[in-house]
Amino acid sequence: xxxxxxxPSASGTPGQRVTISCSGSSSNIGSNTVNWYQQLSxxxxxxxxxxxxxxxxxxxDRFSGSKSGTSASLAISGLxxxxxxxxxxxxxxxxxxxxxxxxGTKLTVL
Amino acid sequence: xxxxxxxxxxVKKPGASVKVSCKASGYTFTGYNIHWxxxxxxxxxxxMGWINPNTDATKxxxxxxxxxxxxxxxxxxxxxxxxxxxxxxxxxxxxxxxGGALAATGDDWGQGTLVTVSS
Numbered sequence: 012x013x014x015x016x017x018x019p020s021a022s023g024t025p026g027q028r029v030t031i032s033c034s035g036s037s038s039n040i041g042s043n044t045v046n047w048y049q050q051l052s053x054x055x056x057x058x059x060x061x062x063x064x065x066x067x068x069x070x071x072d073r074f075s076g077s078k079s080g081t082s083a084s085l086a087i088s089g090l091x092x093x094x095x096x097x098x099x100x101x102x103x104x105x106x107x108x109x110x111x112x113x114x115g116t117k118l119t120v121l
Numbered sequence: 122x123x124x125x126x127x128x129x130x131x132v133k134k135p136g137a138s139v140k141v142s143c144k145a146s147g148y149t150f151t152g153y154n155i156h157w158x159x160x161x162x163x164x165x166x167x168x169m170g171w172i173n174p175n176t177d178a179t180k181x182x183x184x185x186x187x188x189x190x191x192x193x194x195x196x197x198x199x200x201x202x203x204x205x206x207x208x209x210x211x212x213x214x215x216x217x218x219x220g221g222a223l224a225a226t227g228d229d230w231g232q233g234t235l236v237t238v239s240s
Contacts, residue, residue: 013165046224048166055216055233056166061224099166101226108180110156110226112166 014039014111015100022119028088031116033100035081039111043103045083047076050097050115059098060085087118095120123147125217125231132237133207140203141234143217150198151175154220156227157191157202159213167213171220172200207238 016034023029033045044063048056058067060076063083075086083102087094100113128142143155157169170181174193181189190203200217215234218227 043225046226055230057230058224058228061228065223067223067228101166101224103225107182109171109182110158110168110220112158112168112226115165 013114014104014107015102015113017098017100017113017116019114020117020119022121023087023090024121025090025092027090028086029090029118030087031085031098031100031118033083033085033113035083035102035111037081038106039081039102039104040078040083041081042105045076045078046101047074047085048099048101050099052096056099090120092120094118123219123229125219125229127215127217127231127234130235130237132239135208135238135240137207137238138203138205139207139236140201141215141217141236143200143202143231145198145200145219148219148222150193151195153222155191155193155200156218156220157189158216158218158227160216160233161210161213164213169202169215174200204236207236209238211236212238 047060049059050056063078064076073089097115099115104111124146126144151174154171156171172179172191179191193200217231219229220227222228
């Protein structure tokens with residue numbers, strides 16, 4: 012029952028490119044930027060992408076983001092085993108006056 | 122570098138209250154909101170509310186209205202989240218998150234505090 016909708020799982024083999032989608036509404040993604048977080052097992056989430064497509068310092072350029080209308084996506088190219096994690100999209104919601112999150116996508120590297 | 126260091130794990134009985142602290146360093150504490158986000162075992166992220174440490178303004182998610190209080194002590198750069206009337210559904214890892222430098226939804230996260238509610 013998360014406000015933003017993500018697929019629960021995704022997978023790929025090393026070297027492949029995978030994408031994760033995130034769908035929202037006019038009050039969140041439609042009017043604000045989208046951020047993505049990576050959560051490795053047993054650790055706190057880490058900011059991966061901000062402002063739709065910007066990477067914080069230290070995040071490899073294999074990670075990229077995009078947004079169109081009320082949807083966004085995260086792409087990971089050159090997939091590596093260490094990319095296996097949960098990925099969450101997030102956006103500010105003007106109705107709630109707070110952030111909303113997707114339910115998370117568990118990425119498995121086969 | 123920015124650090125948010127949270128208090129240790131807690132075990133509480135149903136009906137009790139818990140107060141989690143979050144000590145900030147590496148930036149101007151009053152310059153950014155602090156969000157509180159929780160994650161139940163095996164579940165996703167749930168926003169609880171935020172506090173502006175400069176003005177003490179707060180905004181709580183409707184689900185927690187009347188049961189949560191967020192405060193800040195600027196003298197020691199520490200934010201607090203108190204949750205009352207605990208039930209087993211409140212068993213979760215609670216995170217404090219600095220908001221607004223890069224991402225309004227949160228840039229830097231604390232290490233998390235596990236709160237277990239059990240009789």
